[in-house]
Amino acid sequence: MDSLQSLILDGFIDFEGQKLADFLTTVLLIVFGAIAWIVGFLRQDLMYTVYIGLGGTALTFLAVVPPWPFYNKNPQRWLAAGEGDRKLQ
Known part of the structure; x- marks a missing residue:
């Protein structure tokens, strides 16, 4: 039950997954x-x-x-908090 809850509540998709979901929505609804x-x-x-x-x-x-899970095959690596500020100085 915990794995199902973590999939539903903590699931993330990346930008490529969003593009795929948009494409699938369009194609499936048209078909x-x-x-x-x-x-x-x-x-x-x-x-x-x-x-x-x-x-x-x-x-x-x-x-x-x-x-x-196939919507999160290309996750983005984000900078740690405050890491970008040091490079600007």
Whole structure:
């Protein structure tokens, strides 16, 4: 339980992970939206469109929102506090 809590609460993603999450969000929502529209059109039923669209949105949410470890493959190394001030003098 502690590892799950640390993953959810203490999870970080880097800048490359943010770019990947943005790309995945766009692609997944477009793909699920197109599939939902096609199935709804072929079946002539709006409920198929709504359910597939909502399911795709939920799957996209699960793929993008948690800080999965593959979103933190390129972490930034930050300077220690006050370390940058000494170099300016």
